[in-house]
Amino acid sequence: xxxxxxxxxxxxxxxxxxxxxxxxxxxxxxxxxxxxxxxxxxxxxxxxxxxxxxxxxxxxxxxxxxxxxxxxxxxxxxxxxxxxxxxxxxxxxxxxxxxxxxxxxxxxxxxxxxxxxxxxxxxxxxxxxxxxxxxxxxxxxxxxxxxxxxxxxxxxxxxxxxxxxxxxxxxxxxxxxxxxxxxxxxxxxxxxxxxxxxxxxxxxxxxxxx
Ligand code: B1M
Numbered sequence: 313x314x315x316x317x318x319x320x321x322x323x324x325x326x327x328x329x330x331x332x333x334x335x336x337x338x339x340x341x342x343x344x345x346x347x348x349x350x351x352x353x354x355x356x357x358x359x360x361x362x363x364x365x366x367x368x369x370x371x372x373x374x375x376x377x378x379x380x381x382x383x384x385x386x387x388x389x390x391x392x393x394x395x396x397x398x399x400x401x402x403x404x405x406x407x408x409x410x411x412x413x414x415x416x417x418x419x420x421x422x423x424x425x426x427x428x429x430x431x432x433x434x435x436x437x438x439x440x441x442x443x444x445x446x447x448x449x450x451x452x453x454x455x456x457x458x459x460x461x462x463x464x465x466x467x468x469x470x471x472x473x474x475x476x477x478x479x480x481x482x483x484x485x486x487x488x489x490x491x492x493x494x495x496x497x498x499x500x501x502x503x504x505x506x507x508x509x510x511x512x513x514x515x516x517x518x519x520x521x522x
Pocket of ligand 1: 421514
């Protein structure tokens, strides 16, 4: 049985979408539990993609292709799974901050977090502190993740944290993760957040905080 898990993982790492789907279907047809196909093949493969990306062995387009293959594989499994089979590690509200339209990095972070088993609520781009506060009240996430690519929009991360504090949202052990090219660990610490330099560090950080 482990052979097919390895084949699926390898096809995912190689970005072979059709092969991932064919093998996932084959595993289902052989009666393998969807939960095992998810955890031991698709998520294991995506985890390895994260490691290779961090090591510089894979690049953004390859990660996006792998993530898309993983998501389509998960779509094949979904009709065969109970909600309980899809173990969620935690809920993360993710966005690109007010005034900022860059979302390629944010989308990559989203795919990697989902691949690692987090439920991600993607608010999109140009999201105001007020909208984030409202979404936190509505969805009650474990973490808010904010991305900024412009030096001029980083300030919105600080404004958002202040708005969350003023609304009492930070009292409930809410974690804040920030990232994006101009953001640094020092800036994150100064505003009361945690910093992740890239998508796979974002997964490591989320795993350690949530
Ligand atoms: Co813009 N842009 N852009 N742009 N753009 C930059 C960011 C810039 C550095 C280019 C430059 O001048 N060299 C510069 C910013 C300068 C600065 O402020 N220091 C810039 C500028 C100035 C602008 C405009 C103002 C240009 C103009 O109109 N005059 C304008 C602003 C629009 C706005 O946002 N209001 C603008 C517009 C655009 C496009 C729309 C054309 C397009 C965005 C398309 C899109 O995202 N859908 C665009 C692009 C593509 C870029 C560059 C070329 C590439 C960004 C990117 O996608 N990188 C960029 C130059 C560059 O970075 N080389 C640039 C790939 C992506 C995978 O990396 O986003 O860094 P990145 O994400 C990484 C990490 O940062 C981290 O993980 C990701 C994966 O490893 N990460 C997180 C990101 N978010 C995270 C969140 C986390 C954790 C980790 O936790 C929540």
